[in-house]
Amino acid sequence: MQQLKNIEVLQNVPLDTYSFSQIGGIADYLALPKNETEFITLLKTAKQNSISVTVLGQMSNVILSDDGVSGLIIVTEKMKEININNNQMTFGAGLDMITASEYAMRNSLSGLEWAAGLPGSVGGAVFMNAGAYGGNTSDNLVKIRALDEFGTLFELTKKDLGFTYRMSEIQRNNLLVTQATFELSPRDQNEVKAEMDDFNQRRIAKQPLEFPSNGSVFKRPNGFYSGKLIQDAGLQGKRIGGAQISNKHANFIVNIDNAKAADYLELINLVQTTIKNLHGIDMELEVKLIGRGLNQ
Numbered sequence: 001m002q003q004l005k006n007i008e009v010l011q012n013v014p015l016d017t018y019s020f021s022q023i024g025g026i027a028d029y030l031a032l033p034k035n036e037t038e039f040i041t042l043l044k045t046a047k048q049n050s051i052s053v054t055v056l057g058q059m060s061n062v063i064l065s066d067d068g069v070s071g072l073i074i075v076t077e078k079m080k081e082i083n084i085n086n087n088q089m090t091f092g093a094g095l096d097m098i099t100a101s102e103y104a105m106r107n108s109l110s111g112l113e114w115a116a117g118l119p120g121s122v123g124g125a126v127f128m129n130a131g132a133y134g135g136n137t138s139d140n141l142v143k144i145r146a147l148d149e150f151g152t153l154f155e156l157t158k159k160d161l162g163f164t165y166r167m168s169e170i171q172r173n174n175l176l177v178t179q180a181t182f183e184l185s186p187r188d189q190n191e192v193k194a195e196m197d198d199f200n201q202r203r204i205a206k207q208p209l210e211f212p213s214n215g216s217v218f219k220r221p222n223g224f225y226s227g228k229l230i231q232d233a234g235l236q237g238k239r240i241g242g243a244q245i246s247n248k249h250a251n252f253i254v255n256i257d258n259a260k261a262a263d264y265l266e267l268i269n270l271v272q273t274t275i276k277n278l279h280g281i282d283m284e285l286e287v288k289l290i291g292r293g294l295n296q
């Protein structure tokens with residue numbers, strides 16, 4: 001990776017210092033591109049050198065292997081540009097969704113209220129089709145700019161992307177999001193702010209924000225709530241190593257004492273086998289498993 005003198009590339013990076021849940025081993029290389037051009041250079045260089053690439057935002061919805069991640073991790077956190085054109089707002093993939101929603105609010109624009117308090121980056125939210133309080137990232141999305149693994153740039157509109165619950169063509173085709181544009185609508189700023197404050201209060205009341213975590217571990221099975229299934233199965237509060245099924249919200253696994261990814265995986269396995277045995281339901285993961293021995 002020597003030819004990347006102007007791009008910040010770190011070596012042997014402990015990922016627990018980056019990830020929301022404070023778990024994860026060592027990354028061989030971790031790069032922080034400042035813009036799309038640097039992102040493309042990194043992808044092309046990695047391809048030429050047969051180095052595998054993983055793209056991450058704020059690592060708020062991932063379980064990173066205790067054995068680390070091989071190859072190159074590209075973290076988008078420095079790609080934070082904001083452009084506004086009438087009611088359309090374009091955000092760099094690395095901007096956090098909380099800032100994006102607050103920016104819309106300060107411009108008296110509606111459509112991102114649901115994202116008040118949503119951890120993670122714009123790119124991560126688009127990739128996951130993150131959602132809360134009846135809103136989803138795809139609702140007001142107009143288009144994205146994205147790269148494939150060779151560094152080829154595409155501009156794709158919402159209808160190209162086939163969004164459904166926490167899924168889209170972006171995930172199916174491994175596209176790497178560099179920018180997203182949302183079409184918002186005018187709304188009284190005080191009303192926008194009041195709704196966002198309400199969502200933030202609800203988050204504080206319902207989610208275990210006092211501990212490191214990675215958000216909802218399981219997707220919602222059709223017709224059920226994961227948290228309720230886990231709670232009714234008597235698993236709430238169950239602890240393995242330093243990880244615990246949250247006493248506040250059973251679909252969260254919290255890191256209460258130097259947890260390892262292995263502790264998370266054991267709890268996940270326990271939930272999956274218990275719920276399968278009780279109800280015949282497959283508990284599909286929402287969190288992404290990344291790194292040595294884990295890649296999905």
Ligand SMILES: Cc1cc2nc3c(=O)[nH]c(=O)nc-3n(C[C@H](O)[C@H](O)[C@H](O)COP(=O)(O)OP(=O)(O)OC[C@H]3O[C@@H](n4cnc5c(N)ncnc54)[C@H](O)[C@@H]3O)c2cc1C
Nearest residue numbers: 057058059060061119120121123124125130131132177215
């Ligand atoms: C306390 C807490 C509360 C949460 N509440 C919610 C909630 O209410 N609703 C909800 O939907 N989620 C929630 N989450 C999960 C998380 O906030 C979202 O999934 C978020 O959108 C992930 O963004 P990220 O930048 O952290 O992505 P990461 O965790 O870094 O990555 C997640 C996935 O996205 C991919 N990815 C990231 N950036 C890009 C990119 N630029 N291009 C292509 N792929 C990319 C990664 O490869 C990975 O597969 C919560 C998490 C926490 C910790």
